[in-house]
Structures are given as structure tokens and as C-alpha cells.
Amino acid sequence: MSVEFEKLTAGKLNPGAIVPQGLDNQWAPTNALRRMIKQAKPLISWKGRKKAVLSEWRRALIYAPQVVVNRVALFNNSIVVDDYSGNDKKNFQELLRRKVIVDYLLTEESPDQRPTFEIGDEKWNRWMDVIQDTKLACVRLDWGKQEDDFKNIAAVFHSYVQNLNMPDRTEHLTNAFRIPKRHREAFRKKLIEVASYTFDIASQGKNVVRNELYKKFVCVDNSKIDDGYYDKNKPFAAELKEIFDLRYTVNVPDAFGRYAFTPKGSPDRTVLGDVNQATMQNLLRDNRVKDFIDSLKRMQFAILNDALYLKGLDILSLADVLTIRNTDEWEQYTQSLNSLLRHPMEFAEKIDDVATRFNKLNRKITDMKIANTKKSAGELVSRLQPNMMIVVAIGGALMQLMLDPTDASRILVQTLSGPVSIGLAPIAINLRISASEYVDLGISVNFMRSKVNNGREIWREVQGALKDDPHFKFLEEQDLGIARDADQSKKEIDWNEVLG
Structure with a gap:
């Protein structure tokens, strides 16, 4: 009996679809990575690995409209496998039916075709048991020649x-x-x-x-x-x-024209200083640069009140995930996020709404979990102050903008100046919302990926416009402590082998 499935192309994926970097078998957050290297301990000995990967998996399923998962992770990532091997199997199947989880096929023609990489009978039979009576969605780069x-x-x-x-x-x-x-x-x-x-x-x-x-x-x-x-x-x-x-982990989302989902405690793609030509949006033509600068000057930062929030998303089951995705708060957050992704040049009017909706969703998640658990609230929650930050990367230069914790009418600006081409230069803008690097309730959204002519001139123009506006305060080296207060957060595919 063949498995029923829908063939998706890149254009049929949700505009906010993501590929979770946290499922990469080599992922570890920066602090854990540096500690392992210093202590000469391997990744396989990292005691916090299961909790961290589970948290990232839950973050992806809750905060992203759609999650594209490669086959290596579906079969070999123990966290993902555990979800469809135990009591959550029916909930995993429901996420497949809803096209929340999309199976990324590399060269296979269908989800019931055995992959080219090595996989044991037990793992394969377990997967077949999940999809046998479940209509799912699968995506490839192309359903013809790839x-x-x-x-x-x-x-x-x-x-x-x-x-x-x-x-x-x-x-x-x-x-x-x-x-x-x-x-x-x-x-x-x-x-x-x-x-x-x-x-x-x-x-x-x-x-x-x-x-x-x-x-x-x-x-x-x-x-x-x-x-x-x-x-x-x-x-x-x-x-x-x-x-x-x-x-490596932005390869596939770039190819699909979608987004890499950055794990907490890890660098996002603005660090690369490179925007793949295939993913560039032709937004900042010369006649729109002034609009972009005006938007930077007009943007409003949502004031996110401190409150009690869940300490971690790893305590949530797939049943919890489905319940959360059925709430009005989740629907409103997703609509707001997709609106920003569809209309990135309107970010001045949209980023504060995304942050506000995101914060309301987290409050809803917290309240729901407290109401449906036998544990005391003190075991589940911490009082946290969420913050938002905008990161602008033009060529080799970076600019971080965040609300001044001592004056809500002022935006702090920290620059990390690097070389910017006098000609064509990539530009990327990220929205980051977080409370603490130790808490899961955060996102990093790379909502604009474009290019500008006269990159160096544009960088200087952006700096000059913000410096002339009293609403912005540029930080000197001695002011970096303020910035830290404002921002408290903080199996491989061998393509040669695929090609034969």
C-alpha cells in the first residue's frame, strides 16, 4: 500500500517556513562549545545536549508557521524520533497532516522510498508505521532533475x-x-x-x-x-x-528561499556578512534607500513588561504544541510575523507588533502550562524582562539598535564597523526578541535580505542620519555595559556525493 502525500515546491512552502539549525547533529550553543573545547570534552559527553536540542525543536514547532525537516534528522535525531515513537505519536502525525512538519526529500521520489544513506530496519519500520495512514507533505528542490x-x-x-x-x-x-x-x-x-x-x-x-x-x-x-x-x-x-x-545550515533554507531558524546562544546569519544572491530581495533600489533610512528613524520598539515566563520549552509535549497552535494568540502572532516577512520595507510599522504579539503568545503558553500541570508555578517559571533588538548588516559593518533601559524614549546604537564595498553590497536586517540566553522564549528573524549600490556611502548615510537624530544615542566603548543590560540574551549532506 502506497503512502499518500502532497508534493510541495519551494513556492508552495509557507512564507515563514524555517529549517531548524538546532537539529544539525553538530550543533552546540557558543558557551557550551567553548566550554567543551577548553575542557577537552567531546560533544557526545555534553550533558545538556538532549535538553537543548529538545528546546530548539519545540521552539521551531511553536514559533514557526511551518518547519522543514531533512530526512537525516527525521530518522537519526533521537529527539525527533522520540516524538513519534512514544505517547506523542498521534500528535506527531497530526503535525504532519497539518503540514506543520514537512519532510524534505533529498533524491527520494516519495516518503516511503528508503533513503540512500544507511538506516537500520528498526528505524525505517518505525517511520513507515507513522506515515502509513497519514497524509503528509514533502518538498524537494525540484521534482524533476536536481x-x-x-x-x-x-x-x-x-x-x-x-x-x-x-x-x-x-x-x-x-x-x-x-x-x-x-x-x-x-x-x-x-x-x-x-x-x-x-x-x-x-x-x-x-x-x-x-x-x-x-x-x-x-x-x-x-x-x-x-x-x-x-x-x-x-x-x-x-x-x-x-x-x-x-x-552549512543556511544552504537549504537559502535554496528554498526561506529562513534558517537560529538556536538561542548561537550566531545568526548576519555574522556571515554574506547574502546568497538567490535569496536577495530587490528591495533597496537607489530610490528606496531614503525610505529605508526614514523607516529606521520612525521605528518603534515595543516596551515588553517583565512578567513570569516558562523557564524552558523542553517541558512541553507535542499535545501542548498543538494546543498552543490552536490559540488566538498563536494565530495573531503568526499573521503579524508573516506580514513583516511579506512586506519587510514596512518594518517601522510592523516590528513592534510582532514583538508585542510574540510576548502575548509567551504569556499564554506560560498560563496554559501552569494550569495544566501538577508542578508548582515556582518550578516552571521565572520573572523575566523581554527585550527586542534590530541588527543591521551592510557589507562588513554591523549596527545593533535596542531600547535604552534607562529611557524608553531613546534607542541605543552600537556599531561594529568593518569594510563596506564602494559598489554593490549585501544588506541583512534581523529582529531579535529575547529575555535571557538561558531561557527558550526568544526568536531571531532575518526579515530583510537585499543589496544596495554604493554600499559604503549608504552605511555612512545611515550612521549620519541616526547621529543627527536626538532619538538615538551612539554608544562609546565605555558605554557597552548599557548595551549588555539592554540585550540580556544572547548527519552532514555531502553534495559531491549526492551528485555522484
């Missing part, structure tokens, strides 16, 4: 890494990762070394893949990549790993 798509994905990843030696990219990454001045030259030389290694791979007629970069620059020699033995004796192993991971 060779050119695979080549493009491989080439984009390779090209980014091979160009790490370019001065603008080097300086951008140096600023984004806040490399101390005394280490900047060493970091620059390491990026040049990575680029040179990648060029050597290209000279063999191949594209570099993440595992090769791991072996050379991140992992202990002769160790198993999947075990995650990251080498503290390899300079900048943490920074390089996060660069490789981020570029």
Missing part, C-alpha cells in the same frame, strides 16, 4: 569558504566574533589558511565539504567527526566551527 540545484548548493558553500581571505570578509568576521585586538592578525592568517586549503580542494575538481574542514581545522586528528572531539590546540577552532556550521 543536479544543477545540488551543484549550486555545493558551489555556494565552497565559494564562501574560499573567499574567507578577502579583506572585507576577514574584517567582518573579526568584528562579528569580537576577536580581541591582540589576536586579530592571527585570526586573519587562519582565515587565509582556510581559504588556501579550500582552493587546493578546488584544484582537484571538487567542492569542499564541512567534514573536510572539521578534520583540518576543528577536530582532534583521527577522531570521529560525529563524536565531536574539538581540538583546543587548533587555533580558533570554536570560531571556525561556527562559521562552517552557519554557512
Whole structure:
């Protein structure tokens, strides 16, 4: 008996569809990663891994309208597998029916076609039991020939890494990762070394893949990549790993023209200083730059009151997820988010509504869980102060805008200046809402990805316009403590192999 399913193309995905980076088998938040490297402990020994991945999985299912999951995660990620192996099986099936979870097929023609990678009979039979009586949605890059798509994905990843030696990219990454001045030259030389290694791979007629970069620059020699033995004796192993991971995990969402869902405690895609040409929105034509600057000056930051919120989303079941997605608060938040994604140039009028709706949703989630659990409220909640931030990246320069915690009428601006091309330059804008890096209730939305002519001139124009407006206060080095108060948050696909 064949399985009933709907074939989706990229254009049929929800405008706010995401691919969760937290399901990547190498993911770890920055603090945990640095601690593992310092203590010479592998990823497989990280005690907080299950809780962290489960939290990210729940965040994706609650805060995103639609979640695209690759087959490796569906079969091999223990958190995802647990959801359809136990009491939540029927709820997992309902999420499939509603097209909340979409199965990303690599080369398979249907969800009941066994994948090309190794998978045991037990895992396969368990999956077949889930989809046998469940109509689900599946997506591919193309339901015909995909060779050119695979080549493009491989080439984009390779090209980014091979160009790490370019001065603008080097300086951008140096600023984004806040490399101390005394280490900047060493970091620059390491990026040049990575680029040179990648060029050597290209000279063999191949594209570099993440595992090769791991072996050379991140992992202990002769160790198993999947075990995650990251080498503290390899300079900048943490920074390089996060660069490789981020570029790797935005490959698929970029190819679909959708969004990577950034895990809490991890860098978002503005760190890359690169916007894939395929995902650029032709928004900021020369005659619209003034509109963009005016929008920056007019935007209102929602004042999010401190209140009791859940400490973590990992305590939620899939039944809870379905209940949450049926609430008016979830519907209103999703409509607001999709409106921002569809009309990013109207962000001045929309970002505060997204933040307000998001906050109301979190209050609803908290109240629902308290009412439906036997645990005391003190075990489940903490009093938190949510905050929102806008991050603007133009070429190699970054600007962070956040509400002044001491004066709600003023917006603080912190810049990390890097090189910006005098010609065409990418621009990306993120909305971040968070309460604490230790709490799950936060999102990072890359709602604008475009390009501008005369990038350097535009960067200077943006800075000048905001500096001339008393509504904005630019922070000096000694003021960075204020910024920290305002922002309290804080299996690999080998495309060469796919192509044969």
C-alpha cells in the first residue's frame, strides 16, 4: 500500500517556513562549545545536549508557521524520533497532516522510498508505521532533475569558504566574533589558511565539504567527526566551527528561499556578512534607500513588561504544541510575523507588533502550562524582562539598535564597523526578541535580505542620519555595559556525493 502525500515546491512552502539549525547533529550553543573545547570534552559527553536540542525543536514547532525537516534528522535525531515513537505519536502525525512538519526529500521520489544513506530496519519500520495512514507533505528542490540545484548548493558553500581571505570578509568576521585586538592578525592568517586549503580542494575538481574542514581545522586528528572531539590546540577552532556550521545550515533554507531558524546562544546569519544572491530581495533600489533610512528613524520598539515566563520549552509535549497552535494568540502572532516577512520595507510599522504579539503568545503558553500541570508555578517559571533588538548588516559593518533601559524614549546604537564595498553590497536586517540566553522564549528573524549600490556611502548615510537624530544615542566603548543590560540574551549532506 502506497503512502499518500502532497508534493510541495519551494513556492508552495509557507512564507515563514524555517529549517531548524538546532537539529544539525553538530550543533552546540557558543558557551557550551567553548566550554567543551577548553575542557577537552567531546560533544557526545555534553550533558545538556538532549535538553537543548529538545528546546530548539519545540521552539521551531511553536514559533514557526511551518518547519522543514531533512530526512537525516527525521530518522537519526533521537529527539525527533522520540516524538513519534512514544505517547506523542498521534500528535506527531497530526503535525504532519497539518503540514506543520514537512519532510524534505533529498533524491527520494516519495516518503516511503528508503533513503540512500544507511538506516537500520528498526528505524525505517518505525517511520513507515507513522506515515502509513497519514497524509503528509514533502518538498524537494525540484521534482524533476536536481543536479544543477545540488551543484549550486555545493558551489555556494565552497565559494564562501574560499573567499574567507578577502579583506572585507576577514574584517567582518573579526568584528562579528569580537576577536580581541591582540589576536586579530592571527585570526586573519587562519582565515587565509582556510581559504588556501579550500582552493587546493578546488584544484582537484571538487567542492569542499564541512567534514573536510572539521578534520583540518576543528577536530582532534583521527577522531570521529560525529563524536565531536574539538581540538583546543587548533587555533580558533570554536570560531571556525561556527562559521562552517552557519554557512552549512543556511544552504537549504537559502535554496528554498526561506529562513534558517537560529538556536538561542548561537550566531545568526548576519555574522556571515554574506547574502546568497538567490535569496536577495530587490528591495533597496537607489530610490528606496531614503525610505529605508526614514523607516529606521520612525521605528518603534515595543516596551515588553517583565512578567513570569516558562523557564524552558523542553517541558512541553507535542499535545501542548498543538494546543498552543490552536490559540488566538498563536494565530495573531503568526499573521503579524508573516506580514513583516511579506512586506519587510514596512518594518517601522510592523516590528513592534510582532514583538508585542510574540510576548502575548509567551504569556499564554506560560498560563496554559501552569494550569495544566501538577508542578508548582515556582518550578516552571521565572520573572523575566523581554527585550527586542534590530541588527543591521551592510557589507562588513554591523549596527545593533535596542531600547535604552534607562529611557524608553531613546534607542541605543552600537556599531561594529568593518569594510563596506564602494559598489554593490549585501544588506541583512534581523529582529531579535529575547529575555535571557538561558531561557527558550526568544526568536531571531532575518526579515530583510537585499543589496544596495554604493554600499559604503549608504552605511555612512545611515550612521549620519541616526547621529543627527536626538532619538538615538551612539554608544562609546565605555558605554557597552548599557548595551549588555539592554540585550540580556544572547548527519552532514555531502553534495559531491549526492551528485555522484
